[in-house]
Amino acid sequence: MRKTVEPTRRFAILDKDGGKYRDFLGKNVYLCHTADEIGRIYDKQLQGLTWISHARRYTDELVKTIGRRQALMSRLRRGECLLTVAPPRPESIPTLHGLFRLILGDSPAYRWLPKKELAEVLLEQTGDLSEFVIAAAADLVTKTLSLVRGNCQQLVVPFSLFPPSGDGTKPDFAKLQVTDYGRTIGFGAYEASADAILYETDPRYRKRVNCQRAACDQSFGASLRRLRKQRRLGRADFAPLAAKTIARIERNEIDKPHGNTLQQIADRLGVPPGAVGAY
Amino acid sequence: MPYELELPRRLKARGWKVKIREKERLDPPHLTIQCKKRQWRVGLRDGAFLVPPGGSWKDIEPEVTRIIQQQWMQLQEQWDRKYPSNPIASEDDEEDR
Numbered sequence: 001m002r003k004t005v006e007p008t009r010r011f012a013i014l015d016k017d018g019g020k021y022r023d024f025l026g027k028n029v030y031l032c033h034t035a036d037e038i039g040r041i042y043d044k045q046l047q048g049l050t051w052i053s054h055a056r057r058y059t060d061e062l063v064k065t066i067g068r069r070q071a072l073m074s075r076l077r078r079g080e081c082l083l084t085v086a087p088p089r090p091e092s093i094p095t096l097h098g099l100f101r102l103i104l105g106d107s108p109a110y111r112w113l114p115k116k117e118l119a120e121v122l123l124e125q126t127g128d129l130s131e132f133v134i135a136a137a138a139d140l141v142t143k144t145l146s147l148v149r150g151n152c153q154q155l156v157v158p159f160s161l162f163p164p165s166g167d168g169t170k171p172d173f174a175k176l177q178v179t180d181y182g183r184t185i186g187f188g189a190y191e192a193s194a195d196a197i198l199y200e201t202d203p204r205y206r207k208r209v210n211c212q213r214a215a216c217d218q219s220f221g222a223s224l225r226r227l228r229k230q231r232r233l234g235r236a237d238f239a240p241l242a243a244k245t246i247a248r249i250e251r252n253e254i255d256k257p258h259g260n261t262l263q264q265i266a267d268r269l270g271v272p273p274g275a276v277g278a279y
Numbered sequence: 280m281p282y283e284l285e286l287p288r289r290l291k292a293r294g295w296k297v298k299i300r301e302k303e304r305l306d307p308p309h310l311t312i313q314c315k316k317r318q319w320r321v322g323l324r325d326g327a328f329l330v331p332p333g334g335s336w337k338d339i340e341p342e343v344t345r346i347i348q349q350q351w352m353q354l355q356e357q358w359d360r361k362y363p364s365n366p367i368a369s370e371d372d373e374e375d376r
Contacts, residue, residue, distance in 0.1 A: 120316060127316075165301035166363040169280060181316045184300065191281040192302035193311065195318075195330075199304050212332055229305040229365050 009125060010049045012041045014058035020116040024123035033058050038065045042079075050081040050152065051100075052122075054115065059088045059096075066099050081152050083135075085112045104148050109137040111176045121150055121182050130205065132182030133194045138173040145173070147197070150182060157201050162192055163232070200230060206279070220277045221252040227269050227279040238268050282357040284310075284350055286343065295343050299357050308358045308367050310347070312339060321347075323355050323367055 010028040013021045018031045025031060032038050038061060041049075053059040059082075066079065079100040087108045088096060096103050105112065112118060112135045121132045129150030137146045143159040164170045172188030179185075185192045198205040224246075228235070235243035235250075241264055248254050249265075256277070257265065266273040284297035294315035303309065308323040319339065320330040328334030336344050347354070355367045 124316070132316075162302055165361045167360045169301050169361075171301070180296065180313055183311075183313060183316075183318050184298075189280045190302075191298070191300040193300050193304065195320075196302050196304040212330075226306040232364055234364075 008048050010046050011123060012038075012049055012051045014038070014051060014053040014062060015055065020119035021123065024119065029123055033061065035061055035065045038062055039069070042066055042069060048080065050083060050122075051079060052083045052118075053086060053088075055086050056088060059084055059086065059092065063088075063092055063095055063099065067095065070099065083148075083152075085115075085118070085135075102152065104152060104154065105135055105137075107137060109139070110135050110146075110148075111137070111178055113178050113182055117179075117181045128208075131195070131198065133178055133185060133197075134182050136176055136178050136185055138176045138187075140173060143173075145176075145185075147185075147194075149198075155198075155201060157197060161197065161200065162187065162190065165190070203278075210278075219252050220256040221250040223277045223279045224265065225250040227271070227276060230279070231269055233268065238265060241265070282354075282361070284346060284354070286346060290340065290343060293340070295340060297343065297347060297354075299354065299361060301361060303362075305362065305365050308355075308362065308365060310354050310358070312343065312347075314340075323351075323358050 008028060010030075012030045012032060014033055015021065015031065016033050018025070021029065021031060030041050032041055042065065051062065053062065062082075078098075081102045081104070082096065082100045084096075084103065084105045087110065088106055093103075093106050096106065113121065118134055121134060122129070130153060132150035133147050134150050135148040138144075138159075139146070145157050145159065145161075147155045147157065149155065159171070159173060162171045169190050171190040171192075175186070175188035177186035183194050185194060185197065199209060200206075228246075228250075235246040238246050241261065245254075246265075249257060256262075262273045262276065266276050269276060281301060282299040286295055286297065294313070296313040298311050298313065300311065303311070304320075307329070309320045309329055310323055312319040312321065318330065319328060319334055321327070322329055359366045
């Protein structure tokens with residue numbers, strides 16, 4: 001069987017004192033802020049290098065240093081990824097996009113994990129970084145939330161994913177925070193679990209979590225129940241199917257439904273019939 | 280506001296938190312224990328570990344475990360306040376409603 005080898009992740013931290021990052025300095029983590037230091041790291045042409053900038057002036061230095069080198073090269077050699085924890089000057093953004101394949105956090109709307117927590121999440125390199133949210137930005141016009149995950153993947157979810165809780169607490173999207181080492185997204189007094197967001201919106205994450213739940217119930221009935229709860233539906237909401245029928249399916253007292261029955265359940269849940277058992 | 284169990288300062292300093300947030304993965308009712316990057320989800324009906332599957336109370340600082348046990352009823356009440364459509368009451372009770 002072919003084994004997939006994860007590329008080594010390397011980080012160049014654009015920061016003067018480094019703070020918590022200093023605990024991780026070594027083979028795959030570099031600290032730099034002067035043109036010379038930035039140039040030395042860039043010249044190594046390291047695979048899988050993510051740049052993290054904690055100050056606008058260091059991003060400016062990065063643009064100047066890399067821009068000068070690019071100008072002398074016969075072909076463009078773009079950097080892989082840049083995380084701008086301090087948002088860059090708006091006029092630098094087009095240049096940055098020419099120099100890097102991926103730029104995350106290039107708007108002042110992004111809220112990042114505190115520096116210490118960001119360093120631990122990204123640099124300890126234990127576990128799956130995709131389950132951590134390291135930054136988020138709320139767009140109040142389109143009513144969407146952009147999330148940046150620890151593996152630098154982005155995910156956009158609608159505000160409607162965050163209904164008021166039973167005690168009446170409502171999200172205030174203007175008061176966005178990413179906390180708890182990337183496990184919690186805060187909207188003022190309202191907190192959402194990153195796990196809940198990823199489970200509902202990322203099929204690959206859901207599949208992985210469900211695989212890990214080998215010890216838990218993976219039956220069709222259990223999946224139906226989980227999905228019904230996510231949709232905030234009662235068993236009586238599946239008319240013309242009786243609530244007692246739904247209860248019996250969820251308890252696996254009757255065989256997995258097929259045909260019209262399955263179609264009616266799926267329609268009410270808003271998923272294809274084949275997806276009901278995957279939740 | 281999320282419900283956060285009051286823990287002594289020394290446990291907080293080590294990164295321990297016990298929470299029920301406004302948006303959790305819904306099924307089944309649970310509390311979330313955090314210690315820095317690590318996270319556990321424990322079912323509020325039976326005290327079994329949902330995340331990681333097969334997790335153990337041995338992984339949790341004994342004093343945190345003791346406080347959770349003392350406040351178990353309170354945690355269950357808080358879940359029911361936040362998630363009245365998915366209450367702690369047994370699934371059989373719910374099915375009969």
